[in-house]
Amino acid sequence: MRLRGALAIGVVIAAALGLTFVLWPRAGLSSRPVSSVPELLSEPAGVPGAGLALAPDGLGPVTFGETEADVLAKLNELLGDPVEDSTDDCGSAGGKVRWVRWANLTIALQDGRFNGYISGIYFPPDSPEMMIRTVDGVGLRATVDELLATYGDRFAWVGQENGFGSPVDSFGLDGFDVGHLTAIGLGGYIEGGREKGSVITFLAGQPCVDNG
Amino acid sequence: MVWMGPLQGNISRRAFLHGLGIAGGAGAVLAAMEILDLVAPAAEYKVAFDPPRTDDFSLRGRGNDSTVLVLGAGIAGLTAAYELEKAGYRCEVVEARSRPGGRNWTIRAGTTDTDLDGVTQTARFADNLYMNAGPARIPQHHTTIDYCRELGVPIEPFVNANASSYYFNQPQRGASGPLTGKPIRHRAATADLNGYISELLAKAVSQGALSDELSRDDAEAVVELLRALGALGPNDRYVGSERRGYDDPPSAGPRPGSVIGRYRLSDLLAARLGYYFPFEVEWDQAMMMFEPIGGMDRIPYALAAKIRGRIRYGTEVRSITTDEGGVRVVVADGQGGGTEITADYCICTIPPMVLSKIPNNFPATTKTDIATLQPMHTGKLGLQFGRRFWEEDEQIFGGITDTNTEIGTIWYPSSGYLTKKGILIGVYNYFEDAEAFDILTPVQREARAIDVGRAVHGDVYRTEFETSFSAQWARVRHSEGGWVIWPDRTGPSSAVYGRLLEPQGRLYFAGDHMSYVTSWQHGAFESARYVVMQLHHRVLAAAA
Numbered sequence: 213m214r215l216r217g218a219l220a221i222g223v224v225i226a227a228a229l230g231l232t233f234v235l236w237p238r239a240g241l242s243s244r245p246v247s248s249v250p251e252l253l254s255e256p257a258g259v260p261g262a263g264l265a266l267a268p269d270g271l272g273p274v275t276f277g278e279t280e281a282d283v284l285a286k287l288n289e290l291l292g293d294p295v296e297d298s299t300d301d302c303g304s305a306g307g308k309v310r311w312v313r314w315a316n317l318t319i320a321l322q323d324g325r326f327n328g329y330i331s332g333i334y335f336p337p338d339s340p341e342m343m344i345r346t347v348d349g350v351g352l353r354a355t356v357d358e359l360l361a362t363y364g365d366r367f368a369w370v371g372q373e374n375g376f377g378s379p380v381d382s383f384g385l386d387g388f389d390v391g392h393l394t395a396i397g398l399g400g401y402i403e404g405g406r407e408k409g410s411v412i413t414f415l416a417g418q419p420c421v422d423n424g
Numbered sequence: 425m426v427w428m429g430p431l432q433g434n435i436s437r438r439a440f441l442h443g444l445g446i447a448g449g450a451g452a453v454l455a456a457m458e459i460l461d462l463v464a465p466a467a468e469y470k471v472a473f474d475p476p477r478t479d480d481f482s483l484r485g486r487g488n489d490s491t492v493l494v495l496g497a498g499i500a501g502l503t504a505a506y507e508l509e510k511a512g513y514r515c516e517v518v519e520a521r522s523r524p525g526g527r528n529w530t531i532r533a534g535t536t537d538t539d540l541d542g543v544t545q546t547a548r549f550a551d552n553l554y555m556n557a558g559p560a561r562i563p564q565h566h567t568t569i570d571y572c573r574e575l576g577v578p579i580e581p582f583v584n585a586n587a588s589s590y591y592f593n594q595p596q597r598g599a600s601g602p603l604t605g606k607p608i609r610h611r612a613a614t615a616d617l618n619g620y621i622s623e624l625l626a627k628a629v630s631q632g633a634l635s636d637e638l639s640r641d642d643a644e645a646v647v648e649l650l651r652a653l654g655a656l657g658p659n660d661r662y663v664g665s666e667r668r669g670y671d672d673p674p675s676a677g678p679r680p681g682s683v684i685g686r687y688r689l690s691d692l693l694a695a696r697l698g699y700y701f702p703f704e705v706e707w708d709q710a711m712m713m714f715e716p717i718g719g720m721d722r723i724p725y726a727l728a729a730k731i732r733g734r735i736r737y738g739t740e741v742r743s744i745t746t747d748e749g750g751v752r753v754v755v756a757d758g759q760g761g762g763t764e765i766t767a768d769y770c771i772c773t774i775p776p777m778v779l780s781k782i783p784n785n786f787p788a789t790t791k792t793d794i795a796t797l798q799p800m801h802t803g804k805l806g807l808q809f810g811r812r813f814w815e816e817d818e819q820i821f822g823g824i825t826d827t828n829t830e831i832g833t834i835w836y837p838s839s840g841y842l843t844k845k846g847i848l849i850g851v852y853n854y855f856e857d858a859e860a861f862d863i864l865t866p867v868q869r870e871a872r873a874i875d876v877g878r879a880v881h882g883d884v885y886r887t888e889f890e891t892s893f894s895a896q897w898a899r900v901r902h903s904e905g906g907w908v909i910w911p912d913r914t915g916p917s918s919a920v921y922g923r924l925l926e927p928q929g930r931l932y933f934a935g936d937h938m939s940y941v942t943s944w945q946h947g948a949f950e951s952a953r954y955v956v957m958q959l960h961h962r963v964l965a966a967a968a
Contacts, residue, residue: 240734241491241516242766246754249762250743256780256795292788315792342792 263290264317266331266346266414268388268398271319276327276417283319283326284312291317291342315342316352320417328417332401346398346414354411356402359383369406370399381406388416470565473953476511476960481967488512490963493753493765495741496773498526499945500934502727503571503952504771511960515733516765518755520740520902523721524728526773527558527903528945530719531806531893539899545866548808548891553840555806555847556720557895558906559945560835561713566946567953568723572716575726582715583838585704586823587611591697592880593828601694603687607825607880612668612684613697615655619662620689622654630660662686700826708944715838723945744784746770746929769959770931773948777904786928793920797937799905801858803896805831805851805866805873809888812846814881830857831876850877850892858896858906866894907936907943932959 265272273290274283288294296313302322310321316335320328331344333352345351348362359367363385370382370389380401388397398416402409481488490513494501497519505515532554535547549555561582562568572579590607593599626647628634638646650656655665664686674681692698703709716722728735736755742762743754751770756762772779776797786794814820814836821841825834832853837846850873853861861869870892877885897906910920924933934948934955941947 241493241514243763246762246764249756250754250783252740252742253781253783256777257784257791288788290788291792343795 264342264344266329266344266398266416268386268416270326270417271317271329271344272347274326276325278326280310280321280324280326283321287312287314287319291315317342317344326417328415330413330415332413332415334412350411352411352414356406356409359411373401378403380412381409470567471950471953473567473957475507475953476513476956478510478512480511480960480964488963490514490769491516491767492769492771492959493518493751493767494771494773495744495753496526496935497521497524497724497728497735497737498773498935499528499724499727499948500936500938500952501526501771501773502724502731503949504773504934504956505731505733506727507953507956508959509732515731516767517731517733517735518739518741518753518765519735519737522737524735524737525558525721525724526775527897527906528720528724529557529895530721531555531557531895532719535893537895538901539896540901540904541899543865545893547893549806549847549893550808550845550890553808553845553847554719555804555849555893556715557804557806557893558897559720560804560849561715562945563708563710564712564714566708566944567949568945569714571727571949572714572723575723575730577722577726578717579714580717580839582713583711583822583836584709584713584824585610585711586820586836587614588818588820589823589836590825590880591695591700591827592825592876593695593697594879597828599694599696599828601691603691603695603697605879608687608695608697609669610823612687613692614701615665615667616662616687616689617692617698617701619654619656619665619686620692622650622656623660623662626650626654626656626660696828703826708941717839741774741782744770744772744782744786744931746785746931748929751930768930769963771934771952771955771959772931773933773935773952775903775905775935776908776937778902789923790928793923796920797908797910799898800854800907800909800943801856801862801896801898802854802906803851803858803861803869803894803898804849805869805892805894806847807850807870807873807877807892808845808847808890809885810845810890811884811888812840812843813884813888814848815841815846817884818881825880827876827880829876830860831873832857834877834880845890848877850874851894854906858898861894862896862898866892869894869896910942927958927962 263273267275270276270278271287274286291314294312294314296311296318299308299310301307302309307322312319312321313335316331316333318330318335319326320330322328331342331352343351350358350362366385368384368387370384372379372381380403382399382401384397384399386397388399398414400411400415401413403412404410478488488511492505492508492513492515494505494515494517497517501517501519502524505517508515531547531549533547533549533551536544538544561584562572562579569579571577587610589610591610591613592607593604595601595604629638629643629646629650634643647660651660654662655667657663664683666681666683668686669684670681671684672679672682704711736757738758740756740758741753742756745752750766750768752764752766753770754762754764774782776794777799780791780795784791820836822836822838824836827833830853831851833849835849835852837848840846851861851869861872864872873892874886874889897903921938924938932955934951936942936944936947936951938951938955939947941950
């Protein structure tokens with residue numbers, strides 16, 4: 213009888229302990245009050261649009277003419293390591309141009325200076341496409357209508373190229389001629405025709421100037 | 425490979441197949457390939473999951489004192505905490521909303537929400553009625569079903585396909601002709617198109633047009649099959665069948681029923697109705713499908729009830745710092761205060777669109793990867809009607825009406841049959857249609873939904889309408905999108921996805937976006953399980 217009583221008490225205690233284990237809230241994680249709470253960012257971090265802009269004279273924080281070292285340091289800070297870094301012959305005088313690429317943005321470095329960029333949708337899809345926009349908010353894949361609505365008379369057709377597999381139309385802003393790259397400015401290529409096409413490439417500067 | 429009897433060793437596999445192909449046609453080759461295990465027989469698959477256990481630690485002669493902070497109390501976050509606690513991890517969950525579930529959101533009477541534009545809605549649905557604004561259906565092979573079983577969440581069938589619901593294409597977006605601008609029953613369009621296509625193919629086969637592709641035996645078998653698939657009549661012509669429905673249904677007395685006359689093939693093609701057909705056999709859309717009884721949010725509430733660690737609701741994450749020593753997260757409590765929480769590990773399930781705006785110390789590449797994932801614009805709008813006219817007048821009990829309009833689809837409820845009131849999903853749209861809805865007010869969206877609904881169901885759509893609730897997910901706070909779109913719009917791109925699968929110090933990303941089953945709860949469950957095992961193995965390795 214005494215044994216059964218002890219057994220019953222044991223069962224009750226065990227049940228109580230089990231119930232406590234199940235129901236009792238566990239201790240929280242280590243925490244402490246802080247005096248200031250960071251604000252959320254107004255723009256997503258990591259989107260180059262937040263820090264870079266397609267401008268006639270560069271990419272916002274970096275402008276044409278800056279030294280190679282300064283430009284790479286700033287862009288590496290913003291974009292991480294580039295995915296491609298190569299050097300090509302440029303021009304009849306034996307000049308060289310260094311191409312450094314992050315996703316769909318390639319910059320041109322020549323004679324130790326930043327002197328051009330290309331942002332396009334057909335770079336190898338080995339990293340996320342960045343969404344850099346012009347200072348007026350126009351990005352890759354913008355339609356002709358959007359370009360015209362934004363730039364009006366500043367927009368002009370330049371010509372047509374057939375070296376991309378299918379014809380593409382080139383355009384320039386403020387007189388920029390992508391065919392000759394003789395002046396500072398911003399332009400690009402449109403695929404899909406002059407009525408319903410959309411921007412596949414923005415480029416600016418004078419990448420690969422013929423030093424000869 | 426299975427045993428091949430006397431053929432083993434006497435004849436090459438290729439020669440064996442080739443011989444069979446000549447002798448027996450394509451069917452025999454396929455059948456033989458199945459026998460030879462070269463083609464997997466149709467089967468349902470599950471990803472094996474052996475959850476972490478406390479035994480995993482005791483076997484190593486120690487307990488588990490690791491702490492894990494989970495960011496987000498959606499399906500992935502709750503599942504991660506639930507599974508980790510099984511192995512003794514001390515977990516805490518931080519959630520910006522005042523409820524669990526994230527996009528698993530059931531709207532009932534009194535549900536209030538203020539969107540990113542500052543517009544506040546309060547649902548005025550009748551008691552016991554609800555709409556699932558996010559996930560609303562569960563395929564039978566999804567892990568979600570397993571959790572319903574484990575958590576004791578009762579389920580009921582969800583009708584995802586109904587021969588009585590409609591196709592409704594307006595003369596736009598490539599559709600034209602006399603079958604546009606009017607509701608066409610699924611059964612009629614399907615029966616007619618199957619019939620006409622079967623007739624055409626039967627003619628082609630019978631006339632020898634495919635003699636290079638089919639043996640004589642197979643050709644005969646194909647024609648026989650087409651007669652059954654298309655309900656072909658004399659001379660293998662399609663002349664309509666009872667499959668498409670009746671003008672006057674069969675009844676008693678002198679009423680044998682009269683079949684509705686068939687549509688013309690060219691009209692069906694011009695209306696582009698056939699493009700809807702594959703939906704019903706898609707991997708994730710084919711019946712059977714299920715829903716929890718009482719609302720989809722029964723699942724996250726059941727998960728939350730199982731979690732012993734603290735769940736901090738109404739708490740926004742404001743910064744994340746992760747390194748090899750642990751994770752520090754600063755949260756705001758909504759009352760002006762802030763807290764820094766530290767943990768050994770962190771599982772971050774915050775949607776990328778939201779996470780990209782939270783200050784953190786991730787590498788630049790990771791920040792860009794996160795920001796690369798763009799929001800899927802999508803929305804649902806529930807319409808409450810005072811009378812279930814779709815059942816009473818049109819005999820539609822569950823299922824979906826497809827349209828080529830801005831509202832996308834209309835869903836009929838799969839529960840509450842024969843009761844008085846009911847809620848239809850009057851809008852479920854995507855992409856550009858949803859983007860156009862994003863910038864409308866809920867009242868404007870409601871008006872658009874009723875306009876299209878009237879075209880489908882008649883004026884009853886206006887006269888019986890009572891109230892609505894709209895969730896355009898790109899405008900819903902703490903989500904900012906229905907799910908994510910990867911850069912190529914097709915799925916996880918290998919480079920970004922692969923990088924985000926890697927932990928950032930002691931922080932892991934989880935969620936449906938971290939799976940190949942984006943947009944489904946199944947993806948969130950599977951991602952949580954994957955990350956739980958990654959983390960667990962890491963802790964075990966450190967303990968070894």
